[in-house]
Amino acid sequence: MPNPTAAMLVIGDEILSGRTRDANMHHLAGRLTEHGIDLKEVRVVADDPRAIQEAVKALAGAYDHLFTSGGIGPTHDDITAENVAAAFGLPIGVRDDARAILEAHYEKQGLEINEARLRMARVPEGATLIDNPVSGAPGFTLENVHVMAGVPKIFEAMVEGLLPTLTGGQPVVSQTLRVERGEGDIAGPLGALAERYDALSFGSYPFIVNGRFGVNVVIRGQDEAEVTRAMQDLEKAFPA
Amino acid sequence: MPNPTAAMLVIGDEILSGRTRDANMHHLAGRLTEHGIDLKEVRVVADDPRAIQEAVKALAGAYDHLFTSGGIGPTHDDITAENVAAAFGLPIGVRDDARAILEAHYEKQGLEINEARLRMARVPEGATLIDNPVSGAPGFTLENVHVMAGVPKIFEAMVEGLLPTLTGGQPVVSQTLRVERGEGDIAGPLGALAERYDALSFGSYPFIVNGRFGVNVVIRGQDEAEVTRAMQDLEKAFPA
Structure with missing residues (x-):
């Protein structure tokens, strides 16, 4: 059975202006992978009612889960909650338990x-x-949308509370080989190997260190034994 | 005249799996702000033809510029160029100058x-x-879409070459006040101030340091004198 799918929506002018570097996307991506939920798409939008509502409708409709980050504090620019409600055509108000x-x-x-x-x-x-064990103010789940805070410590704490309540699939395992050659040197044999193991995904991530080019080749899949077999073939093709 | 608008599309499984933390979004956001181009939306999608084509069509259609990052290397998982071409219904082939x-x-x-x-x-x-002064292989601009590499050093070098060729607007200036109080304490007066200066944008960014809550209040606008006036009012409202 395929894993559940997910999208993330990061809400905040400060990310788009370059003032703040988002940290929540990378954190959520890693935790979802471990939990067996496949993150398929991320969007970042401004503190703008129409942008938030359109993104919520599109992403909640296309994926099993939508996780949002940002815009649920007490100030005038915190407008996520009412716009998620509006995206579903639902009223919002102060609730006694919250x-x-x-x-x-x-x-x-x-x-x-x-x-x-x-x-x-x-x-x-x-x-x-x-x-929210950090600062009290709770997030909420509405239908398949999980609305969480933007401050990384609070976001991460909310994710830890939420994830055990969501059904995960088979976690994806990955193995990495660092190859000290240019990507163009290894592309041919790597492509052939990727074609042979068509249930696995082969990623090629070039890097530059001290002016020298290298590649991290990452093999990912749900069957650990097959990932290991493919990695052995990869090591034979590109001996250290 | 309003500034030109832009979106960014980050392409790569490695970002969505949590293996790699994207750095290009934060870099581009800052450079565009300095250049007077307003970044309105960012999307991250997988190395998937349909996902790339749909995002290119949606974002190139909605904004003045679309900047892409990733997927233009030599390996089998580098599929950005052909899918940007396909989004515009245009052929792609090896070109003599490239x-x-x-x-x-x-x-x-x-x-x-x-x-x-x-x-x-x-x-x-x-x-x-x-x-591409770093590793040779060029990016390209097709219509209003600027296709660049994913490796940060190469992406940044391409941005530096590209930006001077794009018409920028009025750069947005910003001033920040750090307030050592909880966001809930300052929200009321801050909201009133934001309403009074309606040509400016007031952002409220809470933080936690050593278990204590504080807020960075950021005032942004194109008129520097007005930003300064608003900042003086803000300082009066929340003396250190």
């Missing part, structure tokens, strides 16, 4: 829950909450 | 241009070449 979580969190710190913080208790109708 | 560049590059290193390397001289009909 409000209770926030009140308990701020009480511990001697802080009051003001109007801005209360924004973070708004949950679309029918959603379930995603736990 | 071939001459490659031959000169490999001759200097005492290497032969084999069949695999010749793949990198394939250029869609009507494209212009983008110079």
Whole structure:
């Protein structure tokens, strides 16, 4: 059976302006691979209602899961929750359970829950909450869309809470061979090998270190024994 | 006049599997902002013909420029060039000028241009070449799509060659204030300020350092004097 598929939507002007380097995509990609969910596409859009709604509709419709990152804080530029709700045509409002979580969190710190913080208790109708052990304010899952925070520590904590609740497939295993030759030198034999093992995927990732070219060849597949056989053939073709 | 708009398309299984952390998006975002081109959307797709063609059609149609990264090397998994051509319904083949560049590059290193390397001289009909001072093999511009390499050093060199040929708008200037308070504390007054300066954009980027919450507030706009005025008001609202 093929693995479940997923997309990710990163929401935030700060990524597109170059101010902030996104870290959540790389983190989620690795954790999904380990869990046996195939990440097929990522989009990054601005803090813009239409852009968010269109991306949510397209990606939630095309894949088994959509994971979002960013835009669920208390400030005026945090507009993810209401636009995910709008993408499904559902109302959103402050919910008692989310409000209770926030009140308990701020009480511990001697802080009051003001109007801005209360924004973070708004949950679309029918959603379930995603736990936030770092800063209280929960994420949520609406249909197949998992809405999480943009701050990496909070995003990562939410992913750890969420993943065990999602059915994974067969994790993809990979093995890598570092070849100290130019990509153009190895392309012919590598292509032939990739054709022979058509259930596996062969990736060729060139690098430059100290002005010298090399390639990391990565073989990926769900059958570990077959990946190992292909790697042995690869090593024979390109001895160190 | 509004700035030209742009999208980016990152092509590569290795990003989606979590093996490689993309660096080109952050680099391009910063350079475009400096050049006065507004990056509006980024997509990451796999080495898959249909995914590449659909993304190229959607993004080249929606924005003034599309910049792509990855998949133009000599190996079997490098399929960007032919799929960009296919997205425009144009033929692709080895072109003499691109071939001459490659031959000169490999001759200097005492290497032969084999069949695999010749793949990198394939250029869609009507494209212009983008110079690659690092490893010879050129990128190309087809209509409003700029096709560049995935290896960061090569990507960055191609961007530096390409940008001066593109008309930029007014660069966006930004100023940042670091506030050592929780986002929920500042959200109310910040939102009011953002409403008052409606030609500027106010971003609120929370962080956690040593278990303490703080916020970087970023004010962006094309009119530097107005950004400075807004920043002075912000500093009054949140004194250090």
